[in-house]
């Protein structure tokens with residue numbers, strides 16, 4: 001049968017010529033399809049126009065999909081689909097392009113219009129929070145965080161106030177003292193377990209393998225109050241999964257447990273079976289732990305334990321009635337420390353070591369401070385923290401360039417107004433009405449690379465933070481206002497203790513490929529990987545033992 005014959009056959013019996021009856025008229029499939037297409041196009045144009053009106057004609061992108069909606073997220077970032085990564089990939093020109101620090105993104109195929117901002121004043125209005133805030137976290141985003149129970153991160157307004165009132169007292173100096181001493185202990189365990197004590201040079205292909213383990217152990221020991229160890233085997237003596245291993249699996253598979261439908265997680269694959277086992281194991285373990293700690297606190301009216309979990313339960317005992325958290329909420333808050341504090345701290349430590357390897361003159365300056373404050377003959381103590389401002393600064397600056405909490409997503413709880421500051425050269429602000437339900441997204445990459453706040457924003461320049469060991473809002477990557485990160489001092493205490501020990505003993509350098517320059521290494525390695533949090537891609541480094549002179 002020739003192609004020509006097939007072509008004739010198609011044109012004679014073409015599907016498009018089939019007749020349909022519609023409202024008493026004969027129409028062909030072709031004209032019906034055309035009418036549907038026209039209706040669809042018109043509906044999308046109307047959606048676009050509505051969206052543009054909803055964002056008050058604010059300049060920005062007009063795109064098929066909302067960047068945080070499923071198609072937007074799974075499709076790669078290209079000129080027509082900003083996707084999840086556009087704030088990172090387009091960070092050097094995004095806001096310049098529209099000559100505004102606050103822009104709109106209006107989708108015409110799927111998703112709701114939204115506003116993205118890189119301005120701190122707008123961020124304060126939107127994410128600052130408080131129990132009377134006009135902005136809340138979108139329900140879908142909060143629902144994903146409820147796996148273990150209602151908690152501080154997911155809660156809003158009055159519920160948030162109730163949770164913060166109990167969580168607040170748990171983050172105190174006793175906890176930071178524990179974080180400091182456990183970090184020193186864990187550093188020593190790492191050196192011995194990884195065999196560094198027998199070497200003068202150690203190559204670490206992916207530094208995250210160590211920083212993730214460190215951060216998990218510190219949350220486990222100081223957040224949950226478990227006695228974890230660098231070398232604990234994954235199986236307990238009776239063959240069951242150890243609590244430490246269960247916690248590691250829960251942390252590593254968090255993305256799956258919130259994003260995948262429940263039926264997928266029931267499929268008989270090893271990864272999912274392990275996940276289920278880890279969840280069941282931890283759930284029952286935590287319930288026993290709550291009961292034990294409550295009875296210990298009630299029996300003695302106090303406790304020697306200083307981990308956040310115990311102090312949370314203790315603070316809860318002082319409340320009564322509606323102000324008290326139930327067991328599920330207590331457990332929810334312990335787990336949220338894992339999800340909010342593990343990856344974020346581990347990624348930032350990895351980025352810090354990457355930058356210090358790259359810029360050895362900065363590393364030398366930091367080590368000089370460590371040696372002058374602590375010397376070689378004793379361990380650093382928490383009281384040294386305030387004198388180790390250069391160590392805090394190298395961590396802050398790495399976090400500024402890789403802000404782990406890269407988007408703060410909020411939704412207008414009611415019709416409200418945003419006051420958007422004019423460009424730096426002009427005074428005053430513009431009042432923009434924001435209808436109930438509109439999403440406003442604080443683009444933390446945009447904020448941290450905004451030239452209004454930082455000169456040479458692309459440059460790793462820790463000296464901008466020298467002298468800032470307090471929790472000032474000048475450093476905004478932990479967010480600002482009443483809803484700012486409650487774990488900020490936890491993260492910096494752990495990081496300063498670890499870096500002080502590590503850098504005093506070891507010089508860190510980038511592992512370069514043959515013929516590669518340091519700038520090429522920076523471009524290849526110090527790029528972001530973005531999922532729930534933003535983190536640096538795998539960082540390969542070499543440690544060389546320092547001589548003590």
Ligand code: HEM
Pocket residue numbers: 127152153164223336337338340341342344345348399403404405407408409477478479482483484485486487488490491
């Ligand atoms: C480098 C490490 C960290 C970074 C960059 C970071 C960043 C942030 C940011 C940006 C927020 C605000 C999120 C929002 O409003 O949507 C936040 C909130 C929070 N963080 Fe952290 N965090 C870090 C470490 C930690 C640690 C170690 C813990 C606990 C041990 C923790 C617990 C929390 C909690 C519970 C909240 C919710 C506070 C509230 O809504 O009142 N974070 N964090």
